[in-house]
Amino acid sequence: MKYQELVDVYSALEATTKRLEKTEIISEYLKKLDADTIGKVGLLLRGGVFPAWSSEEIGIGAKLVERAVAEAVGTTPAKVEDAVRDEGDIGLACVKLYSNKSQMTFFSQPLTIDFVFASLQKLSKISGSRSTNRKISILLELLSQASATEAKYLTRTITEELRIGVGDGVVRDGIAQAFDIDKAIVERAQMLTNDFSVVARTALLEGAEGLSKLNLTPGTPVKPMLAQLSPPITEIIPEMGTAICETKYDGIRLQVHRNGSQIKIFTRRLENITHALPEIVELFDEYLPHEDYIVEGEVIATRDGKPLPFQNILHRVRRKYNVEEAMENVPLKLYLFDVLYYKEPMIDEPLMKRRETLENIVDTSVDAMNLSTMLVGTPENIDEIEELFNSSIAAHHEGIMIKDASEPYIPGIRGKKMLKYKAEPETLDMIIIGGTYGIGKRGDFVGSYLVALRDEDDEFKSVAYAATGLDDATLEYLTKKMKELEISTKGREIVVEPKIVLEIAFSEIVESPEYETGYSLRFPVVKNIRKDKGPNDVDTVERLLSMYDAQ
Numbered sequence: 001m002k003y004q005e006l007v008d009v010y011s012a013l014e015a016t017t018k019r020l021e022k023t024e025i026i027s028e029y030l031k032k033l034d035a036d037t038i039g040k041v042g043l044l045l046r047g048g049v050f051p052a053w054s055s056e057e058i059g060i061g062a063k064l065v066e067r068a069v070a071e072a073v074g075t076t077p078a079k080v081e082d083a084v085r086d087e088g089d090i091g092l093a094c095v096k097l098y099s100n101k102s103q104m105t106f107f108s109q110p111l112t113i114d115f116v117f118a119s120l121q122k123l124s125k126i127s128g129s130r131s132t133n134r135k136i137s138i139l140l141e142l143l144s145q146a147s148a149t150e151a152k153y154l155t156r157t158i159t160e161e162l163r164i165g166v167g168d169g170v171v172r173d174g175i176a177q178a179f180d181i182d183k184a185i186v187e188r189a190q191m192l193t194n195d196f197s198v199v200a201r202t203a204l205l206e207g208a209e210g211l212s213k214l215n216l217t218p219g220t221p222v223k224p225m226l227a228q229l230s231p232p233i234t235e236i237i238p239e240m241g242t243a244i245c246e247t248k249y250d251g252i253r254l255q256v257h258r259n260g261s262q263i264k265i266f267t268r269r270l271e272n273i274t275h276a277l278p279e280i281v282e283l284f285d286e287y288l289p290h291e292d293y294i295v296e297g298e299v300i301a302t303r304d305g306k307p308l309p310f311q312n313i314l315h316r317v318r319r320k321y322n323v324e325e326a327m328e329n330v331p332l333k334l335y336l337f338d339v340l341y342y343k344e345p346m347i348d349e350p351l352m353k354r355r356e357t358l359e360n361i362v363d364t365s366v367d368a369m370n371l372s373t374m375l376v377g378t379p380e381n382i383d384e385i386e387e388l389f390n391s392s393i394a395a396h397h398e399g400i401m402i403k404d405a406s407e408p409y410i411p412g413i414r415g416k417k418m419l420k421y422k423a424e425p426e427t428l429d430m431i432i433i434g435g436t437y438g439i440g441k442r443g444d445f446v447g448s449y450l451v452a453l454r455d456e457d458d459e460f461k462s463v464a465y466a467a468t469g470l471d472d473a474t475l476e477y478l479t480k481k482m483k484e485l486e487i488s489t490k491g492r493e494i495v496v497e498p499k500i501v502l503e504i505a506f507s508e509i510v511e512s513p514e515y516e517t518g519y520s521l522r523f524p525v526v527k528n529i530r531k532d533k534g535p536n537d538v539d540t541v542e543r544l545l546s547m548y549d550a551q
């Protein structure tokens with residue numbers, strides 16, 4: 001199957017903002033594909049060649065792509081860089097450069113989806129000495145055979161920014177429509193496997209029945225169930241009837257998988273961090289049965305028995321070297337709160353049953369291994385729930401979680417069945433898409449950051465400029481990062497690739513036509529750089545709107 005056909009689909013998708021049209025385009029295209037190709041296209045439509053659960057990435061920097069483009073079209077990297085600055089993106093720059101292409105390719109064959117897919121996967125595996133040359137030669141093989149539009153989307157895929165306004169939702173709807181399957185069935189299959197290649201292929205070969213059979217597999221991470229902000233305890237508990245109320249710990253959420261004798265640890269972004277936490281692997285090996293399981297919990301860093309701020313645990317997890325030393329300096333403590341799989345999938349069981357299973361399988365006789373502190377809350381013991389909240393705060397934790405005891409585990413959903421009740425006001429995680437350099441002495445620093453939220457098509461929409469809450473060292477760090485991610489700079493305004501996530505607090509959400517969301521924030525303050533989060537974890541415009549309605 002020719003790559004150009006997929007590229008025509010990309011162009012059609014980019015040309016419309018209407019969700020139904022996008023769904024129709026995808027569905028019509030998918031119907032034409034065989035089982036092998038549809039698996040690849042399932043991933044390529046989302047701009048990648050690895051499933052969402054995989055930590056593999058193409059891993060090619062913008063500069064290297066610019067070098068390869070320069071060579072492919074017979075110009076200099078500086079000219080390519082200029083074109084990127086003028087056009088605002090490597091893809092559009094390619095369209096311009098390829099129209100003036102001086103290099104002729106002899107015996108050029110059309111690119112196929114198979115070849116593109118295999119080459120992009122190969123790129124991620126190259127490391128070590130002379131790796132740059134080997135990467136360039138793979139890039140050149142692709143780019144010298146590419147048409148202008150192929151080069152546009154190839155370079156965007158390689159730099160991991162496809163920009164066709166297609167999120168998981170549209171791909172899911174496209175698959176559902178192509179094979180006449182209920183959207184909810186496709187969605188569930190995607191949430192459980194996190195792999196559009198498996199979902200698309202199964203939909204084609206086995207339809208709804210095959211998709212319904214897909215389930216969790218220990219070893220493959222699943223998107224976690226997320227929490228909404230809780231209304232007052234006195235309101236929500238009568239509504240839920242029976243709730244499991246637990247201390248909310250301020251650490252990092254871990255999903256721990258055992259498959260045979262292998263234990264793997266993933267973050268909530270499905271990143272494999274097993275290597276950074278050897279003592280946690282050991283704890284699981286020793287204090288849980290040697291059965292296949294998927295268990296979730298929060299890990300916190302402690303000193304003298306007291307919890308340390310979240311940043312400390314982040315440093316532990318990010319560490320690649322001197323892990324042993326860090327183990328001594330930052331002792332970790334685990335608080336397990338859910339089990340998704342034990343010998344068999346458990347997510348459809350009510351939370352109360354899952355909690356009972358967890359209590360039966362975890363040996364908490366060692367200080368580091370714990371279950372989350374919990375009580376069963378009902379309208380009759382609201383005072384005890386309030387007491388749990390107070391004691392959690394007094395012990396320097398964040399607050400409490402309030403979870404409906406009768407509910408299943410729904411991966412990837414931020415629903416009403418799992419709530420958080422915190423002492424601190426709510427914040428939103430936003431992505432930096434640009435900024436403004438300061439004036440005078442501060443002229444070298446980006447002092448004000450244009451932040452954005454994710455819409456339903458995974459496009460970033462601006463919300464506010466945040467300029468408060470940063471010390472000089474952080475300003476310096478952010479400015480350096482922004483320069484690395486720079487797309488263009490005009491005057492004092494810089495535009496960057498959306499990669500850095502900031503946690504922003506604010507006093508109020510207000511309507512504002514100046515920003516793309518149509519809303520803005522009063523008194524935005526940067527609380528943290530969320531190095532543990534990426535573009536996919538950025539909060540949504542929908543969430544902003546629901547907070548606006550709530551205020």
Ligand SMILES: Nc1ncnc2c1ncn2[C@@H]1O[C@H](COP(=O)(O)OP(=O)(O)OP(=O)(O)O)[C@@H](O)[C@H]1O
Binds near residue numbers: 226252268401
């Ligand atoms: N007992 C607990 N049960 C469930 N989650 C817990 C618990 N203690 C701490 N947590 C953490 O709280 C998070 C739930 O809040 P939420 O879904 O809003 O995640 P978040 O976006 O990281 O928000 P926050 O920044 O408030 O933690 C979980 O992902 C988990 O990391």
